[in-house]
Amino acid sequence: MVGDSSGLGVERSVERTLGHLRALDTASAEAAERPLTLEDLYRQQRMRMVRLAILLVDDPATAEDVVQEAFTGLYRNWSGLRDAKAAIGYLRTAVVNGSRSVLRRRKTAREYQPPHQADARSAESLAMLTAEHQAVVAALAELPPRQREVLVLRYYGDLSEAEIAEATGVSKGTVKSTASRALDALQRIMRSH
Structure with a gap:
């Protein structure tokens, strides 16, 4: 078990x-000016949204697809958005909903095929994390989707309860x-490992 045995330690x-x-992502996003165009928004937010999707679907290629679909939807609705902040909220919600769809399709596919364990994490992404961080990311992957969504949006997305509820x-x-x-x-998961 990593950390202490209390829930507070987890x-x-x-x-x-x-x-x-989140700090890795926001450092690069804060260096740029506030997004003004869809292209600016794509350059500044794409990797953050991909990381969000990876934490939700646990597969980099699928995460890229989810984010691409989110940006496609944003493009279609660009003229109806109030401002860049609304566009970021739209993207976040689209990524969460797209990830949910992926997970539903996976569940359906597993019902018809024997389950298999995909090696979703790249060696580079895991190498950047300490052993404790790796244990937490692995444990997150074992949570039910809704629980994983809430924790990822809270601690990675740094969203308030109201923002998570909306997303x-x-x-x-x-x-x-x-x-x-x-x-x-x-x-419980981390104790058992």
Whole structure:
């Protein structure tokens, strides 16, 4: 088990791991000016959205597809958006919804085929993480999709409960209870490894 045995230790591990990944992304995003065009937004937000999708679907190629679809949808709706901040929210919601669709399709496919374990993480992405961070990312992959979404959006996306509720289409109370259950489950998973 990594960290201490309390739920608070697991939460700190999740926060450190996903916060570390968020810091890598925001450092490059903050260096650029606020997005003004779709092209600027694509350059500044693409990798952040890909990392978000990877944390949700656990497959880099699929994550790229999800993000590409999100940007395609944004392009179609560009004229109806208020500002760049609304565009980022649109992208985040589209990535979450696209990831959900992927996971539903995977579940359906598994019902008709024997399950297989895909080697989703690249050696480079894991090499950048410490052993503790690797353990947290591996444990996140074992959580149910909704729990994983809430933790990733909270600690990687650095979103408030209200923003998570909006991105996932659930109530703030559901976000709070899901996060609590997810941290408990994560603690159990990490203890068992």
